[in-house]
Each structure stands twice: as C-alpha cells, then as structure tokens.
Amino acid sequence: MIHIRTLDQLPVARNTRVFYRVDYNVPLEGTRITDATRIEETLPTLRALLDKGAAVVIASHLGRPKGQRNDKYSLQPIRAKLSELLGRDVAWASDCVGDEAENAAAQLAAGGVLLVENLRFHAGEEKNDAEFAAQLRKLADVYLNDAFGACHRAHASIDALPRLFPKDHTAGGLLLEKELTFLQKVTNVSERPFVALLGGAKIAGKIEPLEALQKLADKILIGGGMANTFLAARGVPMGGSLVDNDSLDVARRIMEADGAELVLPVDLIVADSLDAPTGVDEVEVSEGFVAEEKAFDIGPQTVKLYEAELKEAKTIFWNGPMGVFEKEEFAKGTMAIAKAVANADAITVVGGGESVEAVKASGFADRITHISTGGGASLEFIAGETLPGVEVLRN
Secondary structure (H helix, E strand, C coil): CCCECEHHHCCCCCCCEEEEECCCCCCEECCEECCCHHHHCCHHHHHHHHHCCCEEEEECCCCCCCCCCCHHHCCHHHHHHHHHHHCCCCEEECCCCCHHHHHHHHCCCCCCEEEECCHHHCHHHHCCCHHHHHHHHCCCCEEEECCHHHCCCCCHHHHHCHHHCCHHHEEECHHHHHHHHHHHHHHCCCCCCEEEEECCCCCCCCHHHHHHHHHHCCEEEECHHHHHHHHHHCCCCECCCCCCHHHHHHHHHHHHCCCCEEECCCEEEEECCCCCCCCEEEEEHHHCECCCCEEEEECHHHHHHHHHHHHHCCEEEEECCCCCCCCHHHCHHHHHHHHHHHHCCCEEEECCCHHHHHHHHHCCHHHCCEECCCHHHHHHHHCCCCCHHHHCCEC
16 A cells, blocks of 8 residues: 555644645636636645645646747636635746746745746756756745646656655645545455446557556456457457557457456447538447448447446446547447446546546536546556656655
C-alpha cells in the first residue's frame, strides 16, 4: 500500500501561505468550461484550508502551450468559475513567477485565494527545471498537491518544487488522498469478481494497463475502437472500421496470455459514415463486416452480455467509452453500460478521460463510487508505474 503525507499532517495555521498545485486542465469551448469536474473536486481541500485561515496560492497547467505564453490557454476562464464555486473573489496574477506573482502572494490575506497564470507558459515546468521551481518556491510556506492527473509527469511544480520544502511541509490534498485510496482498491482488489471494462479508440497507450489488469481482474470486457482491433486480430473482417493495425500482434498476445478472461463484442452498431450516416444497422460479429460498414458502438446483444457480467461484479474499473458516444446514433452502448455500472452492487471506479464525460452525460455520475480526475495517471497507476508526484509525498 502507498501512504502519503496528508492535509491533516500539514502545518497550516492562520496566514500560512499554501502553494496548492491542482489540475485545472478542463475542457474548453472558447472560454466556456464544458466540464468543471476537476475544479469542483478541489473544493473540499480549498474549504478546509480557508477554514484554517490559510492564504492559498493556486497553480495549474492548461493545455499544451509548449513553454510559450498563449492566450488560448490562459487560466482566466477558470478564475471566473472558481470564484463562482467558492462564492468569493479570487485574486489573479498574470504570471506564475516573478515580481507580480510574488507581490500578489505576499499581499494575500488570511482566507484569501490567488490563482496564478498557466505554469506551462514557462518551458521550465515541463523540463522539471530547478531554477523555475526555485522561483515558484518564493510564493508559499508549505506545498500541497491535489493534481493527480499530472502526478505521472516529473514536472517542476510536481517533482522539483516539493523537494525544496522541508518534507513535513509537503502533503497531498483530500482529492489526491481519495484517488490513491480508491485506485488501490483496484490494484489490491479483495472484493471479487473483479470486472474491468476498457474502451476507447486504440490499444496503443493501454498495453501496460491491459497486461496489468489481466493479472488483477477476473474478466475484461472490451468495447470501443479497441474492440475492432481485437476482433481483427481474431480474424474477423472489420470492413471500414477503425483498426489499430500496429497493435494486432499485441492483441493476439493479450488474448493468448493467462489470466483474466477477455470478453469481446458479439454484435456492433455500424454505419457508412460517422459525421453524416445514411444508414445505421446492427451486425453480428460472426457475420463479419463489408467494406462500407464501419463499427461505431457495441450492439444490443453485447450490451446484455456485458450487463450480466457487471451485475455479478463486486469491483469494477472502467476506462474508455464503448463507442462514439458524442454522436446520438452511437451513444446507446456507452449510456447502457454507464447505467449498468451505476446499478452494480460493487465498488465502482471510473478511470478518468472520456469515461468521465460519458458517465456525466449518462446522468449516473452520482452513483459511481469514485470518478478519477486523472486519465493517463490512473492508467499508469493501475499498470504499476511509479508516479513522481506521489513518490515525492510518500511517508
């Protein structure tokens, strides 16, 4: 088991300045936040700090500005949303280091909140640069990390910065503590049967988690574009469907390996086009697919099969949608599975990324035991990878 230093162990009193590293890398349409989950999940930690009279300096990344200032990735829209959710003004610094940030942090009163501009506007963040970390260090007395979604990255604010504080002045927030608690219910599973549900477009990027889950789970249910590749590797003609040809050998190896039973779709929803389908049909996998047929969702027989498996489960881990759920014609499989996961008498963990959007769209999010804020981080944790942001906070 992994144990980190936690918020209740952090020396926070009135006027203590806290560097609070969060993951506010939220989806945006222009300046409109389409999903504020990552902001909302930090509110319990923020309120606990403010109740103690702390002065909180919040820092995050957003997008991939590649070490250069780019207004497209400014945290200004997040400042407005955070202020709304907290019900108080959030001060602003147009940079995360330098005189403006340092002065704003120094002037922050007890119970005050300051949001500094995007960490990734500086190349030193992603380079884990010691000099950049030293500049960030000037902003606060203690360090608190709730950015689980970035903990798999050895970046300056995640790795180099906490090393500049005394160990007992660094900790993980309530969100990071919760993430580790529930993900370890998966990696140290005791409630069985354990059913893993994996979807998304490709196998590439999920090979290590797949192999880890083969050793941990009792059954792995496959959906999404990933299922097309497994079916193709089994010899099923997939027509015009998306197939990750570079991963066919990997798929065969995984299907032949010992461990969890791999369950593949028995029917799929197909169409001639994703953007403007002229015909949507159900095709049984045993029939194979012709050139103009492209699979975009699991079919009703597969839904029933997967629902039955999930009903028996006592632990469920889900990462990746079952189809192109953003399109109404191809959302039924993912929505049905979300309902089945929500109805299961089990510990249910949804592993970040598009899965969170899917569960929220389904309306069943409040019935999931834990929804992870970290897609890549949760998968790497499941795969047994070392997360730099967690390691630096371990007891």
